[in-house]
Amino acid sequence: MSPSAGSRAAGAQRTRQSLLAAAAQVFVEQGVQAPIRDIAGRAGVGLGTVYRHFPSRAELVVAVYRHQVDECAQLAADLAGSPRPGEALERWMDAFVEFLVTKHGLGAALQSEDPGLQSLHSLMLDTLVPACASLLDAAAARGELDPDVTAYTLMRAVGNLCILGPGYDREHARAMVSRLLAGCRTTMPPDGPAAA
Amino acid sequence: MSPSAGSRAAGAQRTRQSLLAAAAQVFVEQGVQAPIRDIAGRAGVGLGTVYRHFPSRAELVVAVYRHQVDECAQLAADLAGSPRPGEALERWMDAFVEFLVTKHGLGAALQSEDPGLQSLHSLMLDTLVPACASLLDAAAARGELDPDVTAYTLMRAVGNLCILGPGYDREHARAMVSRLLAGCRTTMPPDGPAAA
Amino acid sequence: MSPSAGSRAAGAQRTRQSLLAAAAQVFVEQGVQAPIRDIAGRAGVGLGTVYRHFPSRAELVVAVYRHQVDECAQLAADLAGSPRPGEALERWMDAFVEFLVTKHGLGAALQSEDPGLQSLHSLMLDTLVPACASLLDAAAARGELDPDVTAYTLMRAVGNLCILGPGYDREHARAMVSRLLAGCRTTMPPDGPAAA
Amino acid sequence: MSPSAGSRAAGAQRTRQSLLAAAAQVFVEQGVQAPIRDIAGRAGVGLGTVYRHFPSRAELVVAVYRHQVDECAQLAADLAGSPRPGEALERWMDAFVEFLVTKHGLGAALQSEDPGLQSLHSLMLDTLVPACASLLDAAAARGELDPDVTAYTLMRAVGNLCILGPGYDREHARAMVSRLLAGCRTTMPPDGPAAA
DNA sequence: TATGAATGAGCATTCATTCAT
DNA sequence: GATGAATGAATGCTCATTCAT
Incomplete structure (x- = not known):
């Protein structure tokens, strides 16, 4: 103009x-x-x-996290064809945890029921869930992961595990996520959760 | 008078x-x-x-949950001498998850930074951490659990996993907790989190 | 208590x-x-x-005017059986104008599109329109008023005429209302408004 | 330049x-x-x-309506010498009502106490009041109108009658204006408003 | 001249907290 | 002890208005 x-x-x-x-x-x-x-x-x-x-507040929240979400999705794309899918998944999860843990409050935001924050959910879902799913599929195809594990549920759980607090810091979150992943490598007993 | x-x-x-x-x-x-x-x-x-x-609000929160916390601790005591400590731990965790999941908002409360809510943390710590620790120790003694797993961290993680939301309900939480426990049964690699 | x-x-x-x-x-x-x-x-x-x-603001507005509205309705009831319905109508209109003119801003409020102020409309409609209608009917029955004149429309018009301003005060409003009433005594020509 | x-x-x-x-x-x-x-x-x-x-907002408001105001004044000039002044007045009022009713919010603006909007009042007064007055005078001279009716007051009243709302639309306004005019044709009783 | 980013006063509304009865 | 009326700080949001480019 x-x-x-x-x-x-x-x-x-x-x-x-x-x-x-x-x-x-x-x-x-x-x-x-x-x-x-x-x-x-x-x-x-x-x-x-x-x-x-x-x-709106939601737009600000989304804008704040969008860049890192995109980076995370890109990393998944880069790791997609890895010959060792289990290891690739671990590396990606490390990055995801790093993202979540750095952004204090994001975990809580993801769990918010504020309808205006649904766009944040959508952002995560639309970009990260598919990204994560591709890694999960690859690992499952090699038998390195229980195929019942769902990307959405796993990410949700990881997101929750990354809510820090006194006596529960970044390292604790990383450790717990590692163990959760370990628990996802073996099929759960039939009476257990078949559709995690 | x-x-x-x-x-x-x-x-x-x-x-x-x-x-x-x-x-x-x-x-x-x-x-x-x-x-x-x-x-x-x-x-x-x-x-x-x-x-x-x-x-204060915190005192009310604490009072509300104290009874159920005590019940949970009592269950741990009852399960303490079980000949199958791994199974005992699972059963106790089931009860703990049930408690957390039923009490919408407790998970978030546990993560709150409100200093007045520290007493809730204390309540959990003072009663449930020792209760849980006894079960963990027994399981570890039998080689059914990685001895590096700390009661506090595990409970904190389980508490977080029990923060529900759309698309992540009680059953998902139970599944994730099961897998986290499964991941706690085996020792993590040396470069991993040695002090979970 | x-x-x-x-x-x-x-x-x-x-x-x-x-x-x-x-x-x-x-x-x-x-x-x-x-x-x-x-x-x-x-x-x-x-x-x-x-x-x-x-x-809500509307509740306050309504409360402010309710008492006087009720008084106005009561006056209509008192005048209802008058042997001279035309005169009764005039006296009631005087009181109505007095009410409207005293409550500066009510006229504007009545015309507000604020949905929360609908309750004020309702208040007026439910109490005053029937009250006014009974007087109109009586006058029409005696041939002292054009039966086409509707209570709601007339009151609306009177309400508008009572919106004061510089150079247009209470007496002007009274005069205009009188003339409007006078114009309601005779049937309007067929090409005119048949359903005023 | x-x-x-x-x-x-x-x-x-x-x-x-x-x-x-x-x-x-x-x-x-x-x-x-x-x-x-x-x-x-x-x-x-x-x-x-x-x-x-x-x-200022007022200047914009005035500018927006000036053109139509001028048209309205011109119409009065055209109708000025009519052999039937009563009819001429009616026709002019029709046009005036059309103007007011088309311009949603103008009625309310005319009644606004915003001092900046006084210029709108002035505009109306300076152009339309004389225009209307000439028609009134002509009609009064023929005995077709009560000579007590003042142009300003009448226009103000008509302006108010043109404030529309739910259940009170353009046709209702026209009807009420017609009746008001009818009421202006006959002299009001002495105890009534002598200087309308 | 035209632009639109920035500003902040103004108003609505909620809710924790106090305290007289 | 119980009550709930009163208070006002906190916060969201809108929009008129200014001014540097």
């Missing part, structure tokens, strides 16, 4: 990045339900600016 | 029980962050009465 | 009356869309107190 | 016309209190452009 539209747009883009960074920080400290005002303050912008860029 | 001191105390006790029952219901429906007013209304008492009996 | 419940309830009742008085004043000055805060301030109570007594 | 000064001015004029058209539409849909942003969006221009052309 006008000659200066470019620099204005650039400024807006910078503001948007500030907001994403600020929101990421605040989400870690206070969770995804943190007051919008706090995010605005952290980013050094006005309240209205947050709403301009992200009309 | 007055002749009716006894009956007054009895009435207070009844009020307290009404409150515990009402709070348990409301916690299931709305989570532990439910408005205090709702609990008062459900119990049919005034708002001030809730505050008289339980000055 | 408790021995002091009476005096507390009395206090609450007094607060409620203060609120109604304050709201009536504020509505006159600022219209029915006035900030709730202003009403609270005028009444000398906290914001929450307004919400306790009147959870 | 610059060679393109002319075309720049022409562009500005076009922008102004877009704005007027867009505002007229939006006023019909949302009333004169519609967000400025909506008008800018409808016109396909930036927010600042609206403010450049119409620094």
Whole structure:
């Protein structure tokens, strides 16, 4: 449009990045339900600016996590053809855990019943579940995983295991996820959960 | 004091029980962050009465769950001398999962950073961790469990696995807990988490 | 309940009356869309107190006007059997105009599209339209009024005529209502509005 | 100035016309209190452009209605010398009602106490009141109208009668205006409003 | 001139908490 | 002890208005 539209747009883009960074920080400290005002303050912008860029809280949450979700999905694609699918799955899970654990509050957000946050669920589901499923399938095809294990359920469980707290930090989460994966390698007894 | 001191105390006790029952219901429906007013209304008492009996929300939360926590601990004691410690552990975990899953919002409460809710952590720790630990030790002594598995971490993980949501219900939680336990039966590789 | 419940309830009742008085004043000055805060301030109570007594703005508006609406309906009942229905109608309309004109902002409120204010419409409709209709019917039966005139439409029109403004005060409104009534005494030409 | 000064001015004029058209539409849909942003969006221009052309909302409102007001005044001039002044008045009122009723929200705007909207009042007064007055005078001179009827008051009343709502549409408004006019044809009783 | 990003005042609403009766 | 009316801090959200480009 006008000659200066470019620099204005650039400024807006910078503001948007500030907001994403600020929101990421605040989400870690206070969770995804943190007051919008706090995010605005952290980013050094006005309240209205947050709403301009992200009309709803959910959009902000999604934007904050989208990049890393995409990276995670890409990693799955890269590991897809691995000759050792079991190992590939482990490596991917490491990355997934790292993502979840870094983003304090995401676990809780994933479990939120806020209908506006369904888009976050969708984001995870649409991108990560298929990504994870491909790795699970490959591992199952080699007999390195119980074929009854479902990508969605497993990711949900891993997501939960990554909700940290006092006395339960990143390393504990990693250990528990490792053991859960180990438990997914062997078929469960018939009276057990056939459709995990 | 007055002749009716006894009956007054009895009435207070009844009020307290009404409150515990009402709070348990409301916690299931709305989570532990439910408005205090709702609990008062459900119990049919005034708002001030809730505050008289339980000055802080945390105290109410703790009181609500204490009874079931004690039951859970008692079950552990009953199962303690079992000749098949691995099976005993499984049965106890079933009961623990049932407890967690029934109490919607408890999982989230356990993960809350509200310092006032630390007492809930303490309650769990002081009663259930030793109870669980005794079962773990027995199983480990028989070689039916990796001795590196810590009661606190395991319970924390199980607690997280019991946070339900859409597409992840009670049965999914049970399945995941089963697989986590299965993963705890075998020693993890040295580079893995040595102190789970 | 408790021995002091009476005096507390009395206090609450007094607060409620203060609120109604304050709201009536504020509505006159600022219209029915006035900030709730202003009403609270005028009444000398906290914001929450307004919400306790009147959870929605509409409930407050309705409460403010209900008493006078009832009085108006009662007057219609008193005038119902009058031997001179035309005159009775005029006297009632005078009272109705007085009511509308005194309550600045009510006219605008009646025309508001706010769905929450439908209850005010209903209040007017349910009580005043039948009251007015009985007077209209009586007048029509005596040939003192065009039977095509509908109570609802007439009241709506009168309500609009009572929206005051600079250069158009109470007396102007009265005059215009009188002329409108006069115009309702004779049948309109066939090409005109047959169903006013 | 610059060679393109002319075309720049022409562009500005076009922008102004877009704005007027867009505002007229939006006023019909949302009333004169519609967000400025909506008008800018409808016109396909930036927010600042609206403010450049119409620094205050009132100026925009006035500009939007000025053209039609002028048309209305012209019609009065055309009808001025009619041999049947009563009929001329009716025809003019029809056009006036059509104008008011088409412009949803104008009625309410006319009644607004916003001091900035006084200019709208002035516009109406300065152009339409004299126009209407000439028709009234002619009719009164023929004995077809009560000479006590004032142009301003009558127009104000008609304006109010044209505030539509559920159950009170254009036809109802026309009917009520007709009856009001009918009521203006006969002199009111002495105790009535002598200076309508 | 035109643009639209940024700002922040303003208002609605909720709910934890206090305290007089 | 019990009650619930009152309070106001906290927070969400909208939109008029300014101003740098």
